[in-house]
Amino acid sequence: MPYCSRCGVEVDNDVVNCPLCNTPIQHFEETGPAESRYPADDVEPRPRIGDRGRRRILWEVLTLLYAIGVIVVVGSDLRVDAAVDWSLYPTISIVFAWICTTLLIFFRKQPATIVIGTIVSTIAFLAATDLVDGKIEWFFPLGLPILALFVIISGIISVATIRAKERGLNVVAFVLIGIAVFCFGVDLLVSLYLTATVDFTWSIVVLLTLIPVAIILLFLHYRLRNRFDLKRVFHL
Amino acid sequence: MKTDTQPSIEWFKLDNAATMYPSVASQRTTTLFRIAATLHDPVRIGALQQALENIVVRFPYYLVEVRAGLFWYYLVRKNRMPKVEVDTRYPCMDAPLKRRRRYLFHVRAYRRRISVEFSHMLTDGAGAIEFLRSLLVEYFTLIGVHHGPADGVMTPDQPVELEEYEDAYRKFYNPSIPGPGREKKSFQIPAPLLPVGTFRITTGIVPVARLKEEAKNHGVTLTVFLSALLLNAVQCHYFDLPKGRRRPGKVIRLEVPVNLRKLYPSRSMRNFSLYVTPGIDPRLGRYTFDEIVHEVHHFMKVAINERAINRQIARNIRGESNLVVRIIPLFLKNLVIRRIYYILGESLFTTCLTNLGQVSLPETIADQVERCEVISPPSVTNKTNCGVVSYADNIYISFGRVIEQAEVERYFFTSLVKMGIPVKIETN
Numbered sequence: 001m002p003y004c005s006r007c008g009v010e011v012d013n014d015v016v017n018c019p020l021c022n023t024p025i026q027h028f029e030e031t032g033p034a035e036s037r038y039p040a041d042d043v044e045p046r047p048r049i050g051d052r053g054r055r056r057i058l059w060e061v062l063t064l065l066y067a068i069g070v071i072v073v074v075g076s077d078l079r080v081d082a083a084v085d086w087s088l089y090p091t092i093s094i095v096f097a098w099i100c101t102t103l104l105i106f107f108r109k110q111p112a113t114i115v116i117g118t119i120v121s122t123i124a125f126l127a128a129t130d131l132v133d134g135k136i137e138w139f140f141p142l143g144l145p146i147l148a149l150f151v152i153i154s155g156i157i158s159v160a161t162i163r164a165k166e167r168g169l170n171v172v173a174f175v176l177i178g179i180a181v182f183c184f185g186v187d188l189l190v191s192l193y194l195t196a197t198v199d200f201t202w203s204i205v206v207l208l209t210l211i212p213v214a215i216i217l218l219f220l221h222y223r224l225r226n227r228f229d230l231k232r233v234f235h236l
Numbered sequence: 237m238k239t240d241t242q243p244s245i246e247w248f249k250l251d252n253a254a255t256m257y258p259s260v261a262s263q264r265t266t267t268l269f270r271i272a273a274t275l276h277d278p279v280r281i282g283a284l285q286q287a288l289e290n291i292v293v294r295f296p297y298y299l300v301e302v303r304a305g306l307f308w309y310y311l312v313r314k315n316r317m318p319k320v321e322v323d324t325r326y327p328c329m330d331a332p333l334k335r336r337r338r339y340l341f342h343v344r345a346y347r348r349r350i351s352v353e354f355s356h357m358l359t360d361g362a363g364a365i366e367f368l369r370s371l372l373v374e375y376f377t378l379i380g381v382h383h384g385p386a387d388g389v390m391t392p393d394q395p396v397e398l399e400e401y402e403d404a405y406r407k408f409y410n411p412s413i414p415g416p417g418r419e420k421k422s423f424q425i426p427a428p429l430l431p432v433g434t435f436r437i438t439t440g441i442v443p444v445a446r447l448k449e450e451a452k453n454h455g456v457t458l459t460v461f462l463s464a465l466l467l468n469a470v471q472c473h474y475f476d477l478p479k480g481r482r483r484p485g486k487v488i489r490l491e492v493p494v495n496l497r498k499l500y501p502s503r504s505m506r507n508f509s510l511y512v513t514p515g516i517d518p519r520l521g522r523y524t525f526d527e528i529v530h531e532v533h534h535f536m537k538v539a540i541n542e543r544a545i546n547r548q549i550a551r552n553i554r555g556e557s558n559l560v561v562r563i564i565p566l567f568l569k570n571l572v573i574r575r576i577y578y579i580l581g582e583s584l585f586t587t588c589l590t591n592l593g594q595v596s597l598p599e600t601i602a603d604q605v606e607r608c609e610v611i612s613p614p615s616v617t618n619k620t621n622c623g624v625v626s627y628a629d630n631i632y633i634s635f636g637r638v639i640e641q642a643e644v645e646r647y648f649f650t651s652l653v654k655m656g657i658p659v660k661i662e663t664n
Contacts, residue, residue, distance in 0.1 A: 001660070004661075007646060007649060007650045007653060007661075008650060008653035008654075008659075009440070009649050009650070009653055009659040009660065009661045010658060010659065010660040010661065011660070011661050011662075012662060015663075018661075019438055019642065019645075019661050019662075019663040020438070020642050020645055020646035020649060020650070020661060021642075021646050035347060035348075036347075037349075037662055037663075037664065038323065038324075038325045038326075038327075038346065038437075038664040039322070039323055039324065039325050039346060040325065041324075041325055042325060043325070043326060043329070043330070043431070043433035043434060045431040045433075045434075046431065046432055046433075048431075
């Protein structure tokens with residue numbers, strides 16, 4: 001009987017590689033093949049649903065659910081007054097959600113596509129919501145600028161975070177400053193739209209709360225870190 | 237042959253150990269295990285079919301199908317004769333047990349080998365061995381090799397005893413005993429699973445005398461020795477893994493089933509076994525083989541006794557008898573049982589080593605049988621499992637795995653070879 005030179009175990013005559021370590025078995029003498037121990041028929045491997053297939057199924061299920069949502073709201077709207085009016089709002093929201101999920105499902109590995117696609121579809125969503133009553137009112141003075149502000153601030157935070165040599169409390173500070181600036185901008189835009197004057201109200205409170213905290217965090221991060229080890233004080 | 241004393245039970249509950257199996261049974265976790273005997277001559281299929289039909293009336297508790305009730309699964313008696321089936325390349329696979337017209341056991345034949353595959357819903361290894369012995373005696377009687385009575389083998393002319401039906405766990409349950417402590421999750425071999433329906437078997441054939449001698453040199457029993465070898469093999473594989481894949485904080489633990497018929501006076505032919513769990517903690521560093529042998533030896537001494545086992549029985553029966561658990565409808569139970577089976581069962585072990593001991597056959601037929609094997613059920617959590625049985629001069633150590641890598645097997649058998657014990661390897 002042949003032996004595996006690596007494991008030292010004995011194997012059947014017809015074995016080509018060692019079943020344990022896959023080392024080729026040397027056959028010194030020609031002997032007939034041993035009687036097979038099991039029928040040779042292999043199982044037919046079932047076709048496996050790959051990652052792409054799984055995503056497609058998920059997408060189909062979600063699309064179906066969204067479609068049911070649209071049918072329900074439009075149907076109830078028609079049932080009440082035989083006209084499609086208020087149901088346009090939920091329908092637009094559902095379509096927006098559908099576009100976002102589609103992007104997330106199919107472009108998982110292309111973050112740029114997801115970001116740009118989400119921004120474009122948000123613009124379309126805001127415009128469509130404004131247009132439901134037949135005229136453009138708040139889209140240009142409010143919707144678009146607030147969205148732009150949000151995108152710009154998020155972009156700046158992301159870039160600052162990526163560029164930071166050490167990430168820690170400084171990232172928290174960036175986010176807090178971002179929130180403060182965003183609130184400041186929203187307050188400005190709203191007051192311009194409503195009263196056509198530059199009048200900051202609530203955002204001052206936000207600013208006064210967040211900015212000092214952010215400054216303390218930045219100070220802790222950039223100055224105190226090198227002076228003494230914070231872990232000493234805060235160890236668990 | 238039906239006598240008046242013979243109980244005729246049309247349906248019965250699953251025993252305590254089997255309760256979860258119908259819920260967890262799937263194409264991968266088939267709950268089937270195999271015990272096989274290889275003869276010296278090719279199997280005569282007609283005689284085997286006749287032998288099966290003759291003896292199966294002696295085992296009415298196996299002539300059952302599993303059905304879903306409102307709260308629990310149950311077993312329902314059928315009178316249809318089972319058929320001898322052709323063997324498959326991958327044992328213990330492809331068995332939609334929960335369908336109608338499916339018995340929970342198979343008798344399979346291939347060339348010189350007769351195999352019985354039982355679902356754990358019916359019985360454990362001890363029950364299956366009794367069935368196989370009975371089948372073999374009847375088969376050899378039919379082909380004229382064996383004559384007369386066979387001592388200690390169940391034959392069709394004996395009456396069926398009610399005791400054989402019993403759920404012995406319930407019989408020995410003591411409600412005042414506390415359950416055992418909870419154990420923590422153990423290390424699992426990290427490897428992708430093979431396609432559904434594939435089950436790789438690696439059988440090592442080792443001379444039993446040499447192995448016993450080696451165990452005796454260490455002053456331990458064969459089961460302890462094999463358990464230590466398996467723990468050592470898993471340990472070697474563990475330390476081969478790159479650090480990130482070792483899942484630190486987990487212990488390496490074996491599930492070693494214990495046949496409770498040896499501890500308690502029961503003649504139940506259904507499940508009556510529980511397990512002990514020797515293990516090592518690789519966080520404490522690499523163990524030498526001798527250290528593992530000591531660990532396992534002393535652990536087993538403590539764990540295998542009536543008091544410790546009573547606590548396991550108490551926990552298991554209490555879980556099943558809990559009123560809240562009982563009144564939840566089955567379809568809701570099914571949603572969580574797989575998870576519970578994982579949490580309370582499989583996740584606690586790295587692998588399983590089941591030693592069924594020596595298979596004894598009546599002298600007249602013993603020389604007709606070349607060898608026996610046992611294959612433990614496939615498991616997707618404990619990806620490699622080991623079944624051991626000895627017959628005549630050899631011990632047959634069969635690993636079944638649902639992954640490609642045979643690292644544990646390789647370490648196990650090469651460590652035997654290094655001790656100077658010859659090993660012959662066969663695979664499917």
